[in-house]
Structure formats: structure tokens, C-alpha cells
Amino acid sequence: xxxxxAFGRFEVARLxxxxxxxxxxxxxxxxxxxxxxxxxSPGKVIDGAVPWRVYLMVSMCSFGALVAALNAGGSRLxxxxxxxxxxxxxxxxxxxxxxVATKMTASxxxxxxxxxxxxxxxxxxxxxxxxxxxxxxxxxxLWVTAVxxxxxxxxxxxxxxxxxxxxxxxxxxxxxxxxxGLFNPVRSMPQAMQTAARALPSFHHASLGLxxxxxxxxxxxxxxVLAAYSGVLSLAVLWKHRVEExxxxx
Amino acid sequence: xxPALRFNGVVRRYGTHVALDHLNLQVARGETVAxxxxxxxGKSTTISLLLGLLRxxxxxxxxxxxxxxQAVARGRVGAMLQTGSGSGLPPGVRVSSVLQLVRRxxxxxxxxDVTVERAGIEDLLDRSTHRLSGGQAQRVRFAxxxxxxxxxxxxxxxxxxxxxxxxxxFWRMMRQFGEEGRTIVFATHHLQEADVIAxxxxxxxRGRVVANGPGATLKAAVATRQxxxxxxxxxxxVLDQMDGVTDxxxxxxGVTLNSLDADATVKALVRHGMDFSDLExxxxxxxxxxxxxxxxxxxxxxxxxx
Numbered sequence: 001x002x003x004x005x006a007f008g009r010f011e012v013a014r015l016x017x018x019x020x021x022x023x024x025x026x027x028x029x030x031x032x033x034x035x036x037x038x039x040x041s042p043g044k045v046i047d048g049a050v051p052w053r054v055y056l057m058v059s060m061c062s063f064g065a066l067v068a069a070l071n072a073g074g075s076r077l078x079x080x081x082x083x084x085x086x087x088x089x090x091x092x093x094x095x096x097x098x099x100v101a102t103k104m105t106a107s108x109x110x111x112x113x114x115x116x117x118x119x120x121x122x123x124x125x126x127x128x129x130x131x132x133x134x135x136x137x138x139x140x141x142l143w144v145t146a147v148x149x150x151x152x153x154x155x156x157x158x159x160x161x162x163x164x165x166x167x168x169x170x171x172x173x174x175x176x177x178x179x180x181g182l183f184n185p186v187r188s189m190p191q192a193m194q195t196a197a198r199a200l201p202s203f204h205h206a207s208l209g210l211x212x213x214x215x216x217x218x219x220x221x222x223x224x225v226l227a228a229y230s231g232v233l234s235l236a237v238l239w240k241h242r243v244e245e246x247x248x249x250x
Numbered sequence: 251x252x253p254a255l256r257f258n259g260v261v262r263r264y265g266t267h268v269a270l271d272h273l274n275l276q277v278a279r280g281e282t283v284a285x286x287x288x289x290x291x292g293k294s295t296t297i298s299l300l301l302g303l304l305r306x307x308x309x310x311x312x313x314x315x316x317x318x319x320q321a322v323a324r325g326r327v328g329a330m331l332q333t334g335s336g337s338g339l340p341p342g343v344r345v346s347s348v349l350q351l352v353r354r355x356x357x358x359x360x361x362x363d364v365t366v367e368r369a370g371i372e373d374l375l376d377r378s379t380h381r382l383s384g385g386q387a388q389r390v391r392f393a394x395x396x397x398x399x400x401x402x403x404x405x406x407x408x409x410x411x412x413x414x415x416x417x418x419x420f421w422r423m424m425r426q427f428g429e430e431g432r433t434i435v436f437a438t439h440h441l442q443e444a445d446v447i448a449x450x451x452x453x454x455x456r457g458r459v460v461a462n463g464p465g466a467t468l469k470a471a472v473a474t475r476q477x478x479x480x481x482x483x484x485x486x487x488v489l490d491q492m493d494g495v496t497d498x499x500x501x502x503x504g505v506t507l508n509s510l511d512a513d514a515t516v517k518a519l520v521r522h523g524m525d526f527s528d529l530e531x532x533x534x535x536x537x538x539x540x541x542x543x544x545x546x547x548x549x550x551x552x553x554x555x556x
Contacts, residue, residue, distance in 0.1 A: 084333030
């Protein structure tokens, strides 16, 4: 157990000490929030309930979670597998599953501060005002439901080689961000794109947060889609892990 | 006491390719054993099985009296694996942090300073892992392999791509570690490495053990001596009948005889009244022994094995 904790601490410390990681995960959502704030008049109400500055804050929370989780897993995992470190960990006493589990946990842990940071920016620059209990609920909800992003990151790290992982992660970030309606309200998109958005986890993640704020409460449907994504991607990671293990690679 | 490891009739295939073909192998505690063979012979597969990274398709593998996985899970085994072009270390981390982490993964690790000294990495502790030369990274990986104070260490081509000086100092480290009563099993296609460090050399080819014994015995097992001399008009048929001779090579007036017993051969030459000069008797190197055993030149094949 101490071994696992040490490994987890090591992973999180590495993430927080990496300027590249911090720059991308903190920079993107914060800068985008400032940039997009003026896209619509900040007070303009989106989807009949939430002002743009609030809508955008929730969207950027989702985007931040996505970026943090994908970058924590994705290319870093891929690089470590290529360097042989992943196999080296495999021949230490910690259990076989702990490498993946630690990666996943570390991804989730770094999502939380990113959410809080975007919220602070929302308060400071978007003049977002919520009850303390709503803040807590919103943060907890967006954090817990970021699981599919963390699993996706690990899946990419497992399937894509070190050279292509970085571009793949970047592409995923922007595809999921843009088509998931995180940069622009989905309602303002053409019908086909709206349908596409509804198939993406990024859309449902933000949608969960917005439903909480506009008084719709807990979006069961959104949660189910996110759970389905987590399940399918976890199975894919497990399968990939199995295949590698049978070849003596994992 | 149980042996350090036991391999009994182990078969491992990759698709239709048979990597290990009923391999038998036993290593006693405290022994330093070299697995010598050309690339693709099955050395890395053997080590992967010994670490529980692979399972045998037939036969059984026992490590320190238990299963390979158990031995690893209890922290009784350390390993330095082949990493191809990678460093085998997490990128962008200080060497000392990596070593501290690895120590925490074991229940009873060796003291930090002891590991640092054993691996000779005092000067690398503050270095970032992506600023290490190939040889330095190998030393750090050796430190990682022994950080848990394991009873048994596996090293898969530990000095591959090292320059001669680094190789020498690495061999010193390995020998010292072995002298502390630990069992070391290392794979190599470097003949000198096997000869210099190992108590015993196990030659593997095409997934089978083709020879097994101390380096000196291996050499003795094959046509071990070469008798060279110059003579007018050498007669191959006559030379081939001299005592101990296994092979005759005649080039002009130069003769090379491979002999199992050089003394007997030279006496026979004298008895026969052969008029020879420039007599020279040399021991055939492990290189020739290896070639004779496997029929392959280990230095020719640069293809990496699985």
C-alpha cells in the first residue's frame, strides 16, 4: 500500500512540476474563457436560462478537465511505455494493475485544481455569482464525471505510439471541445452538428453542469452517456492491457 | 535450499515461431550465470518468463522456490530489461527521485547510499533522466534493478551499446554485486562479457540449451587448441591422422590444425618425422567455441530479438 501511495505521489508531483503540462492545461481553458467572453454579450442568455459568461465558465471547466485528463494520460503514458519505464515498474513488487490505476488516479487528481481555477477566473472576469453550496455541487459534479476523459487519456496512451500520441491528444482536445459545443453553444450550430455533439462526452459533461445551474437539476441522460463512455473505454483499456500482457510487453 | 531458479521443459511460442523449445535450466543460489546466444536465440524470452512477464506454453518455471510472479511481488527479484532505444526511465525526473520512488516500492530496500555506491551513480543523482548518456542511463537502471536489495537479479544485455570503458566498470559492479552472495543471471551475445563475469555460461540457440558449463569447460568442450606451423609440401591426409586432430586447414605451406589435445598432436608430428617450423599452439577462444556450438557468428546478426 505504501508503495502504491508513493507511486501516486510521484506521478502527481511529476505532472505538477511539468511546465509543458501546466501551460497547456491551465493556459488553454483560462485564455479561451477570456477570448470567448466577448463572442456574445456576456449577459446574453443561452438556451433560455444561463447567461453566456456562466455558460462559458461551465464549458471551460469541461474543456479544462478534458485537456488535463488527456494530457496527463495520453502522450506521457505513451512516452513512458516507449522508454521502457512502464515495463520496469511492472517488475517491481507493486501489482500489475497499479500502473494504469495510478495513471488514472493522477489524471483525476489534476483535474480538480483546473476546475477550481477556471471557476475563480469565472468569478473574477465573468462576474459569475453562485451560492457556496452550488459551487461545491458544481465542482464535485464536474470532477466526478470527468472519469471518461481520464480513461480516454489512458486509452490513447496505450494504443498510440509515442510520436503520434501528442498530435492525437491535441486533435482529440479540439474535436471534443469544438464539436462538443464547448467553444460555441450547440444550439447555434447547424442541425447535423447538433446531432454529432450529442454523441460526444464533452457535450454531456458540460450539459450536466449547465442543467445544475439552470434549475433542471441532475441530468440523468448526460450521466448515463458519460457512464457508457467510461465503461466502453475501460473495457478497451483492459483489452489492450491483456493483449500486451500476453506478449510480455505490459 | 531451493535453487535460485528452475526451468523445466519450458516451451514458449510467438505465433508459429518457437522461441523456447523444451528449455531446461537450473541456477544455484549465489551463482552468476551468463545466457549466451545470438540474437533471437531466446535469451530475452527466458528472462521475461523468469520475471513472470510471460507464461510458458508448456513446462514450468520456478524462481526462488515459488512462481515467477510471486518472487517479483515479494520484491525478491530485480531486473534490468532491454529497452531498445529508450532510457528505461521516466522522462524529466531527477535520478535521485526515481531511485527514492523505486525503493519505496519494496518492503526492505537496500539503504539509498549503498545502492548509489554499488551502481556508481554518485555524480548522477541531481541529473534529470533525459540528460543522461546511454552508459549513464544503464548505470541508473542497474541501480533501479538492485534498489530493492533483491536476492536474484536479471540483466538483459546490460552493457549493450556501451563504450569499452563503461563496459569494464559495469562488469566490475556486476562482479562485486555477485560476490555479495547474490544470484545474477544475465543475457548477452558478448562473448567476453560471459567469459569474464560468469561462473557458468549457458549457451542458448534456437530456444535450446546447446552447452552449459564454466567458460573454460565450454572452450574445452569444442576443438580447443590450434596448432600452427609451416612445412614444405603439407599432406592433408597424413595431417588428419595425427593424434587429437579434428580439422586441417592448409594454405600454401601454412598449416592450421584444430586439436583436442595439442600435446599429443605435436608429439605425433615429431614421431612422424614431420619437418616443421614456426610452431605455434593457441587456445581457441570462446568465440570459436560459440561458433562451433551454434554454427552462427554472434557478431554478425544485429537484428534485435523479441
